Amino acid sequence: MTEKQKKELILSVRNVSKRFTSKNVCVRAVTNVSFDVHKGETIGIVGESGCGKTTLGRCIVRAIEASEGEVVYKTLAGQEVDFLKVDKKQMKGIRKEIQMIFQDPYSSLDPRMTVLDIIAEPIVANYPKMPKAEREQLVKDIAAKVGLNTTYLMRYPHAFSGGQRQRIGIARALILKPQLIVCDEAVSALDVSIQAQIINLLRDLQREMDLTYIFISHDLSVVEHISDKVGVMYLGRMVEFGETEKLFASPKHPYTEALLSAVPVADPDVQMERIPLQGEIPNPANPPSGCYFHARCRYCEHRCTVEAPELHEVDGRMVACHRAKELHLRGFDYSQASEA
């Protein structure tokens, strides 16, 4: 615990919001999300489709521009900047420190370029004067590191399977030696056995290159395995954020509880009683009043229907629920499961 507190804060997401407006309809995809990322950590962001986790990830890397908020980033040089407001000139230096790994290993590689060119592209863009031989050596080194056969670098992406393509994508993200990587559903499109390969690879690379991950996924078991801390999102808001094991063992937010109870466990003996959720996820263009979750929550009070809860600290964890302190919610029983 104390060791973790010593770790350097490298990214602080503060009140980031993103609105999409089209034809007079304003959809709040992300609302007031804040959390901190320390060096060497893996932060998992989970939530169901449409909860805004992908939008949040893309805002952090500035693949899309956030509407409000700031992302305070501490560069490798030790300088603190608001990454969302960095101008073009400054960006050149910082851009390479925050990279992204994509979900779809098919659409994330240009089919018209050889693997060598794909991995080398960031180098060409950032160090245009680097001699070709040195560049190719860099590519070969990184390719070997992610487990690609370096004799195949002249091939085109269509020669590779999904797992190998994902390795190519990882190599491209790593070649500039970034500090922070946002993995947007990086293993969701892969088969189970390949998923395990890529997760192990990400973990090895993290130790070797001192990387920090923001790992966005809908798959709770993958997130539990890989993350140190987890943020749970619902309808564009962060409802709970805290250390993985604590959050999974004793959730503080009713939505987290319901989510965990719905996960199918790969063990026929463990059958959790599911906590039913009433209704469906509301339309983000027309969210309910008060707490966004109140209509589906079984612990709902009058206060929840009028007043939106802010993310506040409860027992060393951030929760956005009025009743977080009084509720005793059910999570996974680690003591029992570890015996089995």
Place this chain on the structure above:
Amino acid sequence: MTMQEKKALRAQQRAEKQRKKEESYYLASQWTLMARKLGRHHLARVSLVILAILYLSALFADFIAPSNLTAYNSKAQSLPPTQIHLFHEGEFIGPFVYESAWETKKMSVKEMQAAKKAAQEAGIPFSTKQIVTDTTTPHKLRLFVEGPAYKWLGLIESNIHLFGTESGVGVYLYGTDTMGRDLFSRLLLGSQVSLTIPFAGTAISFVLGILLGSISGYFGGKIDNVIQRVIEVLNSLPSLPLWMALSAAIPPNIPPVQMYLMITVILSLIGWTGLARVVRGKFMSLKNEDFVVAARLAGVSDMKIILKHLVPGFMSYLIVSLTMGIPGMIIGETSMSFLGLGIQAPATSWGVLLKEAQSVTNIAQNPWCLIPLIYVVIAVLAFNFLGDGMRDAADPYK
């Protein structure tokens, strides 16, 4: 044992072959993959051969055609295709032709009246002229004979033609027109115009289409809206009156080369709209592909992203839609010239030649004047089939 060894060896060879095939597939770029897929499309392959023949003969038209644009023979008007014989008086002497010409029949008044009556009953116009073929002297066909002088591509002066007779007797493979000009020669020389106008035209469409399409797709918003509305207005104009109006703007009596350019411009001004739409659509879908986002995150500049990722991305689709657009241009030129709005005599094109087929009596009497139509149909079909094959090949990863 030996059988087994042999079997094993064969299996090994097969595996090796398979591996090599796979390897070449893995190393193949997009264009090689496309070419391979196109090669497997039978109709496209045949079309490609046909088009190659058509274009090669247009390129060497001056040389292949035995005659030129201006030469005519007043005794050889509306002659049917000349027959090529091999045996003269029962003796093989190689390919040769007999000379045919119109001559006035010598006949008495009575005979003439009888002939008139017979013609009336048969429903054909009466004429004292008839085609007389002189079967006494064979005119041997020779390769590389001298004929009317020409300047090949405006560069090399020559008077050597691929075939002809030494005596200068005309060989009319497709017959002659009403003025006694060789149809085969005119067809070849006309294809120079008819087959190249689409290319010149699409070149202009290409530039306009890519430029306006990518502006539309990249910037979006108001600019996109304006360009799209312009395209819609252009598409809604009926093409025939538009052609007429535009050709009325062309001053008469200008040299054929200028005329040619004007027609290309007219055709391409209408033809770019479809292309711009294709470019815009492709641009918009590619803009949001993950690999484009990845390039942006890697710090690649916008211009480079457009040139390296976006343009190559839709180039294959563009070429397909160009191929599909060419038949329209061929038909466009043919129709314009057919209506007398395009190329003027003595210069010629397939459309000008088809003007001869405007009257029904002419078609009835000289059916060979429809031969240019066959060429138009074949060229249009070939381009359509080729475009079909290319469309299938355009996305080699599917």
Place this chain on the structure above:
Amino acid sequence: MEMNNQPIIQVKNLCVDIKTDEGTLTPVRGVDFEIRPGETLGLVGESGCGKSLTSKAILAINQKKCVSSGEILFRDDKEDTVDILTLDPRGKQIRDIRGRQISMIFQEPMVAFSPMYTIGNQINECTRLHITKDKKESKRITLEMMKKVGIANAEKRYDQYPHEFSGGMLQRALIAMALVCKPRLLIADEPTTALDVTIQAQILELMKELQKELGMAILFITHDLGTVAKMCDRVAVMYLGKIVETGTAREIYKNPQHPYTRGLMGSVHKIGTLKADRLFSIEGTVPLALNLGPGCGFYDRCLDRIEGVCDKADPALTCLGGEHCVACHKCRKEGV
């Protein structure tokens, strides 16, 4: 009673070949299994293992270039056994079986409905085709089914179009359509893969409830080991067109024998357990089912392979006792 425990469907040595320019692909290479009434068999495997082609072969809806061989013996409602593979894929007999006696739920509920017709209309089509021609009666049956799958406000929903439904609701409607004729066998091809976890849990529970009520057999196809553990009585693990291990869910999860099954089990982090530092992973990738050698399909990736045995002959499925069968030379050796 004895009658009832006879399998509804028996698949024997099912093979599917696809002719391509490069040669003949063999995505399904001799699959055997049977399902009894009221039972759920989970067919588990990674993409490309042939599980979807197997299910489509049962309904005879594979594309024309796919050639199926073997036997698929289906016991129909008249207790007659028919071999589906011998039927004309467009004939009357198969059309009577398809939809009424065997029905299917697809992965993507969004594309399974036509956007041009109302949901009620499309479910009703099934009812009218197979149960009753009477308009009022068929609408009543349809509405009843829609209520049963948990579509609230069924009368109103009946006249709505697919785009007015959410993904979870659409999957419910799809289930209603599949079950309205009370089929004897339901094939569910990745029915919850496209859905969120909370919705997925609802749908799985719904399927279980309806199975209890209607007593149908379910062939549950998925790559997700979590849903299989929750849903299935028996599990068959497929790899490269063959079933490599089959047994009750507990046997497969607690005591996996085949190296591939063990690898697969090790590849998923079991949620709610203390984390292992690394996940177990199977190295390499699934080979293409083209020009396969004589040996075991898993040979190249297997950690326990025996050279000279496993690369020479493909192991047959042998029983270890009870329901548990495995196709592995090594397991057989140790078992004996």
